[in-house]
Amino acid sequence: MISxxxxxxxxxxxxxxxxxxxxxxxxxxxxxxxxxxxxxxxxCCACVKICPVNAICYxxxxxxxxxxxKLFAHDSKTKLIWEIIKLDGEKIFLExxxxxxxxx
Amino acid sequence: xxxFFTSDVLIIGGGTAGLFAAIRLSELNPQIKILIVDKAxxxxxxxxxxxxxxxxxxxxxxxxxxxxxxxxxxDAHGIxxxxxxxxxxxxxxxxxxxxxxxxxxxxxxxxxNYVERGWRNVKINGENIKPILADAVKRLPNVKIFNHVNITxxxxxxxxxxxxxxxxxxEKIFYGFTxxxxxxxxxxxxxxxxxxxxxxxxxxxxxxxxxxxxxYAMGIRAGAEMTTLEMRFVALRCKDxxxxxxxxxxxxxxxxxxxxxELYQKNYGNTTSERVFAVTSENxxxxxxxxxxxxxxxxxxxxxxxDAYLNMSPAQTLRWIETNQTPRNFNVEICGTxxxxxGGHTAAGYWVDExxxxxxxxxxxxxxxxxxxxxxxxxxxxxxxxxxAEKISETLNEIKMPAQIDFxxxxxxxxxxxxxxxxxxxxxxxxxxxxxxxxGGLTQNYRFNERQLNLAAKNIERRVENLSExxxxxxxxxxxxxxxxRERLTVAKVLIEHLxxxxxxxxxxxxxxxxxxxxxxxxxLFINSITTDGKTKIIFRELGR
Ligand SMILES: Cc1cc2nc3c(=O)[nH]c(=O)nc-3n(C[C@H](O)[C@H](O)[C@H](O)COP(=O)(O)OP(=O)(O)OC[C@H]3O[C@@H](n4cnc5c(N)ncnc54)[C@H](O)[C@@H]3O)c2cc1C
Numbered sequence: 001m002i003s004x005x006x007x008x009x010x011x012x013x014x015x016x017x018x019x020x021x022x023x024x025x026x027x028x029x030x031x032x033x034x035x036x037x038x039x040x041x042x043x044c045c046a047c048v049k050i051c052p053v054n055a056i057c058y059x060x061x062x063x064x065x066x067x068x069x070k071l072f073a074h075d076s077k078t079k080l081i082w083e084i085i086k087l088d089g090e091k092i093f094l095e096x097x098x099x100x101x102x103x104x
Numbered sequence: 105x106x107x108f109f110t111s112d113v114l115i116i117g118g119g120t121a122g123l124f125a126a127i128r129l130s131e132l133n134p135q136i137k138i139l140i141v142d143k144a145x146x147x148x149x150x151x152x153x154x155x156x157x158x159x160x161x162x163x164x165x166x167x168x169x170x171x172x173x174x175x176x177x178x179d180a181h182g183i184x185x186x187x188x189x190x191x192x193x194x195x196x197x198x199x200x201x202x203x204x205x206x207x208x209x210x211x212x213x214x215x216x217n218y219v220e221r222g223w224r225n226v227k228i229n230g231e232n233i234k235p236i237l238a239d240a241v242k243r244l245p246n247v248k249i250f251n252h253v254n255i256t257x258x259x260x261x262x263x264x265x266x267x268x269x270x271x272x273x274x275e276k277i278f279y280g281f282t283x284x285x286x287x288x289x290x291x292x293x294x295x296x297x298x299x300x301x302x303x304x305x306x307x308x309x310x311x312x313x314x315x316x317x318x319x320y321a322m323g324i325r326a327g328a329e330m331t332t333l334e335m336r337f338v339a340l341r342c343k344d345x346x347x348x349x350x351x352x353x354x355x356x357x358x359x360x361x362x363x364x365x366e367l368y369q370k371n372y373g374n375t376t377s378e379r380v381f382a383v384t385s386e387n388x389x390x391x392x393x394x395x396x397x398x399x400x401x402x403x404x405x406x407x408x409x410x411d412a413y414l415n416m417s418p419a420q421t422l423r424w425i426e427t428n429q430t431p432r433n434f435n436v437e438i439c440g441t442x443x444x445x446x447g448g449h450t451a452a453g454y455w456v457d458e459x460x461x462x463x464x465x466x467x468x469x470x471x472x473x474x475x476x477x478x479x480x481x482x483x484x485x486x487x488x489x490x491x492x493a494e495k496i497s498e499t500l501n502e503i504k505m506p507a508q509i510d511f512x513x514x515x516x517x518x519x520x521x522x523x524x525x526x527x528x529x530x531x532x533x534x535x536x537x538x539x540x541x542x543x544g545g546l547t548q549n550y551r552f553n554e555r556q557l558n559l560a561a562k563n564i565e566r567r568v569e570n571l572s573e574x575x576x577x578x579x580x581x582x583x584x585x586x587x588x589x590r591e592r593l594t595v596a597k598v599l600i601e602h603l604x605x606x607x608x609x610x611x612x613x614x615x616x617x618x619x620x621x622x623x624x625x626x627x628x629l630f631i632n633s634i635t636t637d638g639k640t641k642i643i644f645r646e647l648g649r
Contacts, residue, residue, distance in 0.1 A: 001304075001305070017145050017251070017252075018145050018147060018148050019144065019145075019148075020144040020145075020148055020149045020150065020153045020312065020314050021144070021307075021313065021314045022143070022144060022252065022273045022274075022314075022581060022584060025581075036581060039303075039304055039305065039306050039307065040306070040307050040313070041307055041308075042153070042154075042307050042308070042309070042312060042313050042314070043154070043307075043308055043345075043417070043418070043419045044148065044153040044154035044312075045154060045418050046148035046153055046154070058418060058419065058422065060344075060345075060419060060422060060423055060426060061304045061305045061308070062304070063301055063303060063304050063305050063344075064301070064305055064308060064344040064345060064419070064423065065344050065423055065426075065427050066423075066426065067426060067427070069422065069425075069426040071418060071422045080231060080414070082414055082418065082421075084422060084425055084426065086425075086426065092425060094410055094411070094414060094421070096229075096231065096411050096414055096415060097229075098209065098229055098231065098232060099209060099229070100209065100211075100229060101209055101210060101211035101219070101227040101228050101229050102157060102158070102227055102228070102229060102230070102408070102411055102412040102415055103227070103355070103408040103411070103412070104157075104221070104227075104351050104354070104355025104356065104405075104408050104409060104412045
């Protein structure tokens, strides 16, 4: 499921356009994005990648073994940097070079 | 408000097949005017939204398209069309070159040959495959894209399809598209059965929850002949995240083991359905859960796995890291999924000829919505899209432009006026529970008998279908959910008839008919159907086409 940080969201609407399930909408007079129902999130992370201010993260629900860690993405032309923030604040960065194929 | 558009070609579903068809058609004849209509945004819609791991259909060194055909027929336990497979397989390597030219990164060796993962796969960076396709299409001046427009039905003139109509997922605008030729490319169907996590994570499934079988349903309602819906696809996936397992099996050679640590797969065979059957059987024999054995892989291999999954199912990498149960130290638990209907993996879908023409005039089908031709994956969907594009470009001149068609929007409007005792969600759960319990869902280990199928049919009609007419929509998103439910119901009803008609058990991992628990050579045939006024007629067709 995704969660949206209302304080960070700038209401640009990019996530609303990109969600393959039409799950997001702008509310509060078009200043903030909301997910209609997080149970309907597929976990594709399209919104996580496109958010220009990293207001959206993906989290594993409790029934999937999640404990509150957050997954963010920093996207650019040549690389995609994933950032995991664990519950204790530890940050882990995983960088995927877009110019290279996966080894597996 | 109603809006009308006319054009040469309508592509319903701007996914893998839909976008590739537009690219090929424009290359063949840039004068052809094309409309692409998608319920979401073509940059990240459908199966490719999160990315893919590899190109799963490719003819490796020292192999021929015929090898691929034989592999696919064996994997389908005989139920597949040699001709359709052949026309697809011949193009697999060509379309791989095309998508590389568009910008997909494919690994090559020092001599410039693609690096193979087994003889049927090539390694890629697949995270951005959908944006790459979408960018290519956006550059085409003859293509007009409608994002966030959901198509609900075809326009018909007798046996001819002359376009389609639907609605915006955002504003009260209803759209009608009248064209000479139509390609249906809406993908397969998930969500007909109760999913893996029925509660809070109901959409943490493998197949996109937003591919709801619209294309099948529209074809069924228009009287198109459908094939092999009873060959449902059950995927073997990582527990919880429902992420693909192929990367583990092929990337690090992880074997299946049960909770006693025994290797068991050799007892069951190695087709896709046999691998699922192996897990179901081990579980039922008290040796659950089953795992892919990853313990002992190197730190480097683990890092490669993290990257591979981030490019396709980021949840899996997050889970490994968040729970500290990394694949080097913990085997990966596996499970079967809910049954999906997907013509890209099995043979379920529209009955088409070698040119991917459906039985309805001027209607073509490609990708997961098209039947008879399993093991398509991404490149097979591209191949079918090319075939369609070439045939359309060849024949378009012969087709007269139909007069613009109007439609009655009260079909949609009524849902805003309705007063219903039930929510959309309640009826969706009613459908999924019925299918799960009586038509061989996940909780039943994919087993059923004929009496149960009859009950399933009755319940679907009485409990769900009749009630769905009265559902209330507060906004366009609700309307979308209502139509998604109705599509799934339409497919479910015909699926039940197909399951009843195959009085044998062909793919035990996908479906076990307990009245007929064995394979029966008398069923070496296609089970097809045509539905007229809600009545489904089964047609048996020979395999040899
Ligand atoms: C998670 C996942 C991972 C996969 N990994 C791989 C892999 O690594 N390698 C590989 O080769 N294959 C892989 N596959 C298989 C492959 O991606 C599919 O077989 C293929 O993409 C199907 O293409 P398609 O065009 O039929 O469907 P899609 O690409 O899903 O396109 C269907 C389109 O139709 C749209 N649509 C649906 N209904 C409507 C409607 N009513 N109105 C308008 N638009 C509509 C959807 O929004 C979507 O854009 C994977 C599939 C999945 C789900």
